[in-house]
Amino acid sequence: MKTRWLPVVALVCACGAWSGCDEKLSSLAGPTPSLEPTFASIQHDIFESTDSAGRTACTQCHTNVGRNPSGGLNLVHDLAYDQIVNVTSARKPGATRIIPGDPDNSYLIQKLEGKAGIVGNRMPNNGPPYLTDGQTLILRRWVAIGAPRN
Amino acid sequence: MKRLFVSILVFASVAVSTASAQTSSDDPAALKLAEPDFTLIGLPTSLRLPKFGSSFRVTHRFTTPLNGDFGDLASDLFGLDSGAQIGLEYRFGIVPNGQIGIHRTSNKTIEFFGQYAAIRQSAGHPVDVSGIVTVEGTNNFKDSYSPALGAIVSREIGDVAALYVEPIWVNNTNPLPKQVVDKNNTFIVGLGARVRVRPTVYISGEAAPRTGFKPGVTHGSFAIEKRAGGHLFQLNFSNAFGTTLAQIARGGPVENDWYLGFNISRKFY
Numbered sequence: 001m002k003t004r005w006l007p008v009v010a011l012v013c014a015c016g017a018w019s020g021c022d023e024k025l026s027s028l029a030g031p032t033p034s035l036e037p038t039f040a041s042i043q044h045d046i047f048e049s050t051d052s053a054g055r056t057a058c059t060q061c062h063t064n065v066g067r068n069p070s071g072g073l074n075l076v077h078d079l080a081y082d083q084i085v086n087v088t089s090a091r092k093p094g095a096t097r098i099i100p101g102d103p104d105n106s107y108l109i110q111k112l113e114g115k116a117g118i119v120g121n122r123m124p125n126n127g128p129p130y131l132t133d134g135q136t137l138i139l140r141r142w143v144a145i146g147a148p149r150n
Numbered sequence: 151m152k153r154l155f156v157s158i159l160v161f162a163s164v165a166v167s168t169a170s171a172q173t174s175s176d177d178p179a180a181l182k183l184a185e186p187d188f189t190l191i192g193l194p195t196s197l198r199l200p201k202f203g204s205s206f207r208v209t210h211r212f213t214t215p216l217n218g219d220f221g222d223l224a225s226d227l228f229g230l231d232s233g234a235q236i237g238l239e240y241r242f243g244i245v246p247n248g249q250i251g252i253h254r255t256s257n258k259t260i261e262f263f264g265q266y267a268a269i270r271q272s273a274g275h276p277v278d279v280s281g282i283v284t285v286e287g288t289n290n291f292k293d294s295y296s297p298a299l300g301a302i303v304s305r306e307i308g309d310v311a312a313l314y315v316e317p318i319w320v321n322n323t324n325p326l327p328k329q330v331v332d333k334n335n336t337f338i339v340g341l342g343a344r345v346r347v348r349p350t351v352y353i354s355g356e357a358a359p360r361t362g363f364k365p366g367v368t369h370g371s372f373a374i375e376k377r378a379g380g381h382l383f384q385l386n387f388s389n390a391f392g393t394t395l396a397q398i399a400r401g402g403p404v405e406n407d408w409y410l411g412f413n414i415s416r417k418f419y
Contacts, residue, residue: 007245007247007248007266007268007281011264011265011266011281011282011283011299012281012283012299014264014283014285014297015283015285015297015298015299015321016297017297018285018295018297018321019297019321019322021295021297021322022295022322022327022328022334023293023294023322023325023326023327023328024327025327025329025330027293027327028326028327028330036329037329037330137326137330138329138330140330141329141330141331
């Protein structure tokens with residue numbers, strides 16, 4: 001290799017050293033800094049936990065522990081996935097709670113975002129606070145990549 | 151926009167196929183009439199900076215679009231009375247054929263760059279080839295780092311014109327974390343030309359067609375320039391505000407909106 005190419009190689013190495021220095025997901029996740037677009041994380045940080053902004057855990061109402069699950073939706077551990085993915089809504093005929101790959105038409109997303117056409121209130125029912133835009137974006141991403149059971 | 155790309159491509163093809171190879175001066179401090187500056191409008195050129203020489207540049211991109219009511223635009227002096235994205239740049243020749251620099255824009259983006267001219271246009275080489283690497287970060291280089299790596303291939307046609315093709319890969323152009331996006335990189339092919347229409351007057355144009363993450367509208371710009379000693383004064387019209395590579399990769403905000411701007415550069419050698 002001719003020495004005149006050494007600076008070019010150095011430039012390539014410098015670029016490689018910086019690639020991958022991406023934004024932190026925690027900056028998007030806000031009051032749930034460990035939230036990731038995986039079902040396990042969503043289950044833990046969204047469904048089962050009240051976050052630091054005061055948004056209440058979904059399982060305060062959507063549980064079969066000591067009550068009937070609100071809206072017929074049970075989000076307790078080990079049951080939640082089979083309650084939402086490719087499952088029709090109990091309240092809105094024809095709507096599917098989570099359609100893998102299609103966050104816009106997933107009824108659970110619409111309920112959390114308070115979209116027009118939902119039946120009942122935006123979730124959580126005692127909001128605000130609701131999910132932040134960043135939290136919703138992470139939830140949407142999990143749906144967009146196929147809503148895997150991961 | 152497509153017309154601009156096609157015009158540049160056709161001009162480049164014809165010029166490259168008809169021009170004879172030009173032997174450049176070995177002295178990097180010598181004035182190159184066809185390539186008087188280190189940038190076209192936003193894209194870099196392959197102009198060498200002498201060792202320990204330096205250059206300063208200020209860029210302005212006024213943010214009022216030019217396609218409103220003429221009377222309203224005139225009353226606002228075509229955007230000069232409104233806000234602008236301003237950039238300040240300084241580059242330094244650190245080794246023979248190699249330069250480093252810093253460019254900061256008023257949206258608090260800081261870009262560091264390095265460029266090395268590896269091949270010089272000569273009888274045996276029909277083109278100049280330089281490597282370029284940049285790293286920029288938003289929020290005064292505290293957030294959202296976007297490195298870029300590319301090549302600047304240029305050809306001078308006598309003292310009359312210079313043509314540029316610049317394949318550049320820009321990483322992390324999407325402002326969102328990679329975990330929530332499909333595309334996080336942009337590959338641009340910068341195309342540009344500068345033509346000397348009078349002894350010290352130039353017209354130039356550039357575009358940056360791209361693939362990968364490509365929001366907004368593809369960057370395009372044209373300009374008229376006046377060289378005066380070590381200064382170059384440029385009045386430009388662009389559809390985007392970008393003056394760093396990641397900004398150029400991200401394109402402009404709205405299709406068919408064009409903005410007035412200017413560059414002023416000064417060489418210190």
